[in-house]
Amino acid sequence: MSLPTVLLKRGRDASLRRRHPWVFSGGIASVRGDPFPGETVEVRAHDGRWLARGAYSPTSQIRVRAWTFDEGQSVDRAFFRRRIEEALAVRSANRQGEREARRLVYSESDGLPGLIVDRYGAHVVVQFLSAGSERWRDVIVRELAEATACEGVYERSDSSGRRLEGLEERTGVLFGVEPPDVVEIEEGGCRLLVDVRAGHKTGFYLDQRQNRALVREQARDADVLNAFSYTGGFGIAALVGGARAVTNVESSGPANELARRNAELNHFGPDRFNVEEGDAFRVLRRFRDEARSFDIVILDPPKFAESAAQVERAARGYKDLNLLAFRLLRPGGLLFTFSCSGHMKPDLFQKIVADGALDAGRDARIVGWLHQAPDHPTALAFPEASYLKGLVVRAT
Numbered sequence: 001m002s003l004p005t006v007l008l009k010r011g012r013d014a015s016l017r018r019r020h021p022w023v024f025s026g027g028i029a030s031v032r033g034d035p036f037p038g039e040t041v042e043v044r045a046h047d048g049r050w051l052a053r054g055a056y057s058p059t060s061q062i063r064v065r066a067w068t069f070d071e072g073q074s075v076d077r078a079f080f081r082r083r084i085e086e087a088l089a090v091r092s093a094n095r096q097g098e099r100e101a102r103r104l105v106y107s108e109s110d111g112l113p114g115l116i117v118d119r120y121g122a123h124v125v126v127q128f129l130s131a132g133s134e135r136w137r138d139v140i141v142r143e144l145a146e147a148t149a150c151e152g153v154y155e156r157s158d159s160s161g162r163r164l165e166g167l168e169e170r171t172g173v174l175f176g177v178e179p180p181d182v183v184e185i186e187e188g189g190c191r192l193l194v195d196v197r198a199g200h201k202t203g204f205y206l207d208q209r210q211n212r213a214l215v216r217e218q219a220r221d222a223d224v225l226n227a228f229s230y231t232g233g234f235g236i237a238a239l240v241g242g243a244r245a246v247t248n249v250e251s252s253g254p255a256n257e258l259a260r261r262n263a264e265l266n267h268f269g270p271d272r273f274n275v276e277e278g279d280a281f282r283v284l285r286r287f288r289d290e291a292r293s294f295d296i297v298i299l300d301p302p303k304f305a306e307s308a309a310q311v312e313r314a315a316r317g318y319k320d321l322n323l324l325a326f327r328l329l330r331p332g333g334l335l336f337t338f339s340c341s342g343h344m345k346p347d348l349f350q351k352i353v354a355d356g357a358l359d360a361g362r363d364a365r366i367v368g369w370l371h372q373a374p375d376h377p378t379a380l381a382f383p384e385a386s387y388l389k390g391l392v393v394r395a396t
């Protein structure tokens with residue numbers, strides 16, 4: 001039985017030839033057959049040449065996401081088993097035990113567009129973010145359960161991106177046992193509680209794992225300001241690394257509650273792990289007015305730019321924050337500053353941080369360039385996968 005076919009306009013085949021997996025609606029000349037959402041389609045160039053086999057998404061600007069560029073490879077259960085096994089295999093070499101938390105599948109970068117899989121100890125959390133991954137959800141869940149030998153698979157498809165794909169937001173148990181209220185994980189000597197049901201993303205910012213380790217290594221005897229602290233990950237890492245005290249700033253009440261529980265779990269009292277609930281812009285200004293200062297400042301704000309059009313406004317936000325951070329840094333202090341907006345390019349981010357230092361009247365030098373953890377890889381053909389960037393800056 002032949003699959004429906006998407007025929008591209010003349011000259012619109014270049015990106016698929018470079019193995020970039022997206023076909024935009026504007027590049028399509030015609031669709032043969034009447035594919036349902038998520039159905040596998042053949043993609044052909046204007047001259048009929050076969051290009052890719054992918055998932056059709058009738059409501060999305062990204063009309064097709066390629067599953068494969070190999071004409072001999074069919075998209076079936078065996079396909080998903082193989083892709084999942086490959087994703088797990090490249091990450092299994094550095095497994096560290098039963099409380100380990102890791103990203104197991106990172107969407108396009110693992111050849112599985114629209115699928116995110118994270119492991120928190122015995123529990124696996126999935127997000128189906130495209131019509132294609134949704135179409136194969138039962139197969140994917142069965143294969144994941146088998147390949148990971150997990151106790152349960154929990155769905156966190158409550159990302160707003162689903163609406164662009166014509167999908168409802170959804171959460172719940174898909175296999176095995178319901179996860180407990182909080183799952184305990186271990187990261188670099190820190191014990192951390194993760195709310196996989198209601199926490200941000202799949203429960204935790206796994207992408208910052210290596211950067212938290214870096215803070216831990218630099219934190220001995222330091223007074224640390226951890227702005228945008230979520231459940232306190234950077235702060236706990238700093239204390240485990242011997243920091244004197246950490247001040248966390250975060251606007252979310254539930255995140256702060258979990259942060260306090262995390263401190264207790266690691267035997268750090270409120271004298272060493274303090275939480276300021278509020279808007280970080282305001283709290284940092286107040287700290288400046290109170291002439292407070294820190295040896296280490298961490299800035300890990302949420303995505304300020306959701307689209308290219310928002311980059312300019314985002315730039316002002318980053319500039320204000322970094323300027324404030326430089327004002328709060330003691331001589332010789334370290335700033336760990338991040339942007340998780342993919343639209344904010346590293347060059348521009350660096351310029352913004354430089355502007356912040358200049359306006360604060362501080363001399364500073366970059367001593368490190370930071371990225372998302374390697375279990376969030378970037379396929380060379382899909383540079384969009386790279387979103388988290390950071391600088392380590394030492395002020396004089």
Ligand code: SAH
Pocket residue numbers: 200204205208228229230231232233234249250251252255278279280281300301302
């Ligand atoms: N550093 C954290 C992740 C931070 S994500 C970690 O390693 O786990 C960004 C955090 O900023 C979120 O927890 C969000 O609730 C918080 N946030 C968003 N806007 C804020 C604001 N204006 N002031 C303080 N916190 C804010």
